[in-house]
Amino acid sequence: MIFNSLTFLVFFAIVMALHYAPFFSWHQKKINLMIASYLFYAAWNPPFVILLWISTVVDWWAAQWMVRAKQDRTRKIWMLISVCVNLGMLGFFKYGGFLLNNFVAIAGSVGVIYHPPGWDIILPVGISFYTFATLSYTLDVYLRRSKPAGSFLNYALFVTFFPHLVAGPIMRPTELVPQFDEPRQAKANQIFFGLALLTLGLFQKVVLADGFLAPVVEAVYDAPGKMPGMLDSWVATLAFAGQIFCDFAGYSTSAIGVALCLGFAMPDNFRFPYGAVGFSDFWRRWHITLSCWLRDYLYIPLGGNRHGPARTYAALMGTMLLGGLWHGANWTFVVWGGLHGLYLSAERWLRARFTGFTPGRASILGLALLTFLLVNITWVFFRAKTFTAAGTVLTGMAGMQAKPDALIAYGPMMIAMLIVSGIFGTHIAMRNTTLEAVVERTPSVAIAGIWTLLLFAVIIEQGQGSAFIYFAF
Amino acid sequence: MREGALPAGLRQTASNRPGQAQPVPTRDIPLRPWVRIGTCVFFAVALLLAGWEWNARRNLGLRAGDIGDSPQAWAEARRAADTSQVAIVGDSRILFDTDQARFEALTGVRPTQVAFVGTNSRTLLEHFANDPKFHGLLLVGMADTMYFGMPVIGVGGPAVHNYAKNDKPSQLTGLWIDRWLQKYFAFMDAEYRLSNLTNRGLDHGWRKKVDSPYEDVWKISETFPGRQYFMWNRIETDAYLRGHARHAWDGFNGPNIPPALANKVIARTAEAVRRIRDRGGDVIFIRPPSAPELRVNEQRRIPKALGWDRLLVGANAKGIHADDLPQAQKLVLPEFSHLSRKCATVFTDAYVRRLIELTPRLKLRADAPAPLSRTDCVPQNIASL
Numbered sequence: 025m026i027f028n029s030l031t032f033l034v035f036f037a038i039v040m041a042l043h044y045a046p047f048f049s050w051h052q053k054k055i056n057l058m059i060a061s062y063l064f065y066a067a068w069n070p071p072f073v074i075l076l077w078i079s080t081v082v083d084w085w086a087a088q089w090m091v092r093a094k095q096d097r098t099r100k101i102w103m104l105i106s107v108c109v110n111l112g113m114l115g116f117f118k119y120g121g122f123l124l125n126n127f128v129a130i131a132g133s134v135g136v137i138y139h140p141p142g143w144d145i146i147l148p149v150g151i152s153f154y155t156f157a158t159l160s161y162t163l164d165v166y167l168r169r170s171k172p173a174g175s176f177l178n179y180a181l182f183v184t185f186f187p188h189l190v191a192g193p194i195m196r197p198t199e200l201v202p203q204f205d206e207p208r209q210a211k212a213n214q215i216f217f218g219l220a221l222l223t224l225g226l227f228q229k230v231v232l233a234d235g236f237l238a239p240v241v242e243a244v245y246d247a248p249g250k251m252p253g254m255l256d257s258w259v260a261t262l263a264f265a266g267q268i269f270c271d272f273a274g275y276s277t278s279a280i281g282v283a284l285c286l287g288f289a290m291p292d293n294f295r296f297p298y299g300a301v302g303f304s305d306f307w308r309r310w311h312i313t314l315s316c317w318l319r320d321y322l323y324i325p326l327g328g329n330r331h332g333p334a335r336t337y338a339a340l341m342g343t344m345l346l347g348g349l350w351h352g353a354n355w356t357f358v359v360w361g362g363l364h365g366l367y368l369s370a371e372r373w374l375r376a377r378f379t380g381f382t383p384g385r386a387s388i389l390g391l392a393l394l395t396f397l398l399v400n401i402t403w404v405f406f407r408a409k410t411f412t413a414a415g416t417v418l419t420g421m422a423g424m425q426a427k428p429d430a431l432i433a434y435g436p437m438m439i440a441m442l443i444v445s446g447i448f449g450t451h452i453a454m455r456n457t458t459l460e461a462v463v464e465r466t467p468s469v470a471i472a473g474i475w476t477l478l479l480f481a482v483i484i485e486q487g488q489g490s491a492f493i494y495f496a497f
Numbered sequence: 498m499r500e501g502a503l504p505a506g507l508r509q510t511a512s513n514r515p516g517q518a519q520p521v522p523t524r525d526i527p528l529r530p531w532v533r534i535g536t537c538v539f540f541a542v543a544l545l546l547a548g549w550e551w552n553a554r555r556n557l558g559l560r561a562g563d564i565g566d567s568p569q570a571w572a573e574a575r576r577a578a579d580t581s582q583v584a585i586v587g588d589s590r591i592l593f594d595t596d597q598a599r600f601e602a603l604t605g606v607r608p609t610q611v612a613f614v615g616t617n618s619r620t621l622l623e624h625f626a627n628d629p630k631f632h633g634l635l636l637v638g639m640a641d642t643m644y645f646g647m648p649v650i651g652v653g654g655p656a657v658h659n660y661a662k663n664d665k666p667s668q669l670t671g672l673w674i675d676r677w678l679q680k681y682f683a684f685m686d687a688e689y690r691l692s693n694l695t696n697r698g699l700d701h702g703w704r705k706k707v708d709s710p711y712e713d714v715w716k717i718s719e720t721f722p723g724r725q726y727f728m729w730n731r732i733e734t735d736a737y738l739r740g741h742a743r744h745a746w747d748g749f750n751g752p753n754i755p756p757a758l759a760n761k762v763i764a765r766t767a768e769a770v771r772r773i774r775d776r777g778g779d780v781i782f783i784r785p786p787s788a789p790e791l792r793v794n795e796q797r798r799i800p801k802a803l804g805w806d807r808l809l810v811g812a813n814a815k816g817i818h819a820d821d822l823p824q825a826q827k828l829v830l831p832e833f834s835h836l837s838r839k840c841a842t843v844f845t846d847a848y849v850r851r852l853i854e855l856t857p858r859l860k861l862r863a864d865a866p867a868p869l870s871r872t873d874c875v876p877q878n879i880a881s882l
């Protein structure tokens with residue numbers, strides 16, 4: 025089920041009605057939420073609820089036995105069981121075909137011709153997200169950062185809680201489980217603000233991402249045999265920068281709004297990332313929960329910055345390469361991650377060399393623009409399905425197509441660039457503040473007017489119920 | 498939760514707390530009268546929607562009950578086709594030009610409509626050839642240039658390729674809710690969504706050699722339950738929209754189809770027909786009418802003798818060509834490619850009566866209505882069309 029669907033609206037209305045019904049105890053309400061969350065997931069493909077269940081049960085017991093273990097070695101074994109089961113599921117469903125194809129390619133390169141039987145594995149929606157969420161539970165217990173949850177119901181609800189289940193934010197158990205200890209009901213003010221956030225998220229997804237930006241992107245990236253010129257290549261890539269932000273941030277905003285309506289707090293996942301100055305700043309603003317997960321469970325265990333520059337760069341690159349691979353079973357995603365790793369490493373090197381440099385306002389704007397443009401280069405690899413396609417677009421961006429094809433009509437192009445300029449300008453303006461702080465300073469009439477227009481636009485755009493881009497991860 | 502926005506810098510995220518267990522997040526609610534604001538928004542949006550609905554009905558000529566189509570609706574029909582006595586595949590011509598109610602009135606059998614706009618009917622034929630569950634009569638409607646000349650499946654590609662994914666519970670419930678809403682709201686038409694209106698309004702084909710949204714095919718049909726398509730009545734009555742639709746077809750101009758390609762298509766068709774027959778099914782081809790303005794280019798690109806005639810011989814199949822139906826001559830094709838609503842009924846009547854002669858799988862009902870003719874659908878004065 026997706027937020028931008030009629031089914032979800034009906035589902036959410038029922039969940040809210042049950043959650044605020046006075047005749048249910050808090051314990052029963054948690055059970056209701058858990059059942060609703062399983063239904064939310066099963067609405068996509070019922071049998072795959074089993075995977076969710078396996079991840080939940082294995083990690084619950086792994087943490088329980090870890091705490092009871094008397095020896096460190098036993099604790100480590102339970103941690104490794106959890107890691108193997110979760111990454112094993114992820115590896116099979118998400119990377120099985122990819123690994124097999126690469127094995128065949130490598131075997132072929134050394135003269136061994138192997139034709140494996142056809143392997144059509146369905147990628148369970150959200151598997152990358154919920155396995156990371158459950159892994160953080162066992163890893164936090166192993167690293168002694170937290171204790172196991174006191175109740176299986178609270179833990180199971182943490183894993184399946186539908187607002188974050190299929191596309192994040194990737195929550196840690198310490199962020200969500202304590203919220204289940206006491207009855208949570210939102211006050212009316214909170215519910216309406218949650219609905220406003222839901223509207224904003226849906227507007228970003230339905231109107232901006234799907235309605236206006238996606239067709240411009242597809243005109244270039246999904247046009248086989250066409251050679252886009254400089255204008256079309258840049259416009260499509262910038263449009264994709266807008267699309268992926270609106271799609272993913274729209275989902276996160278909707279998730280935060282939905283959770284708020286139920287009385288729960290979810291963390292920020294985006295903080296105006298296109299206003300970032302430099303790449304470490306970018307990764308503190310883009311998909312915050314994933315980047316912090318990778319930092320806490322991969323980068324720091326790999327040594328972080330505690331063992332000298334060489335090890336630091338290696339840890340950075342390793343983390344970003346794996347972070348790229350997390351996004352999809354394709355080498356283009358690895359290159360995307362690798363580019364970010366290079367950017368981060370270069371930035372670290374430059375910072376060490378120019379420690380005294382304090383940029384002025386103009387320099388900050390210039391650096392933000394440079395960061396944004398370099399991020400767009402990486403988006404080419406993220407969006408293109410093959411290196412050939414990426415090469416075609418990059419060649420176009422460099423103005424080196426011999427006979428470029430015109431692919432995007434001027435009208436949609438102008439609208440897309442207006443939207444992307446608006447996004448970039450907003451991110452620059454809001455980089456040091458929050459949406460809530462700005463809204464609090466805005467007159468109520470203006471808020472009502474904007475909210476009205478956003479909601480009206482969502483309804484008349486109608487939407488085609490298309491899945492969020494990150495559902496594919 | 499916190500009432501009142503946190504000062505800048507105080508709402509921290511996990512990026513501020515490396516290597517630690519993350520605490521319960523603090524979400525700040527801006528100090529504003531949200532209930533009052535939300536209530537005003539609700540009423541304002543209701544008012545705007547009422548106006549939008551009024552505009553859709555009054556000015557745009559949209560109608561409630563036009564439930565539209567979707568990949569999910571196609572998947573629903575596709576599943577039903579597995580056990581259908583008669584299924585229809587093809588592009589928009591057979592989609593618009595078949596009146597399912599008339600078909601049923603004549604034969605007692607309601608066909609399952611599995612055609613898809615802008616879709617190569619050969620690929621749909623092969624799709625059914627690959628389905629061991631189908632044993633019925635498959636009617637393949639074709640537009641020659643698309644059937645013989647289009648290398649890809651077309652607009653229906655995603656619907657066909659994702660067929661297995663489009664029957665999940667959330668997709669089905671979404672379809673039901675959407676249909677229920679469309680029974681009451683006229684504005685819910687994909688062709689008149691915000692982005693389409695904006696793009697069309699802004700761009701009138703400024704950029705040469707680029708498909709502009711203005712040049713695309715706009716709304717030309719209405720869809721009713723059972724994926725029953727009919728020509729949108731405004732195409733029949735509104736000269737501007739009719740002219741735009743005619744312009745969008747661009748006369749069905751294009752390169753001539755190479756004989757080698759036509760041979761390949763015939764060979765693949767023969768194989769698909771054989772596989773369906775081996776399972777106990779059958780295939781009959783139908784070529785709906787097109788206006789002389791298009792026909793001249795269609796005939797140039799793939800002459801009937803080299804395409805249609807050779808196809809029937811090569812596949813050892815029977816076919817019904819619009820040229821061979823006396824009652825289907827000079828019917829009204831408002832935008833040259835699809836029949837008017839009334840003429841679709843006349844054409845259906847004609848081709849079904851012919852169908853009954855060609856296959857023992859269908860019989861004319863004893864209480865079937867009397868045959869229709871051109872006078873049942875052609876207006877007195879057709880000069881305006």
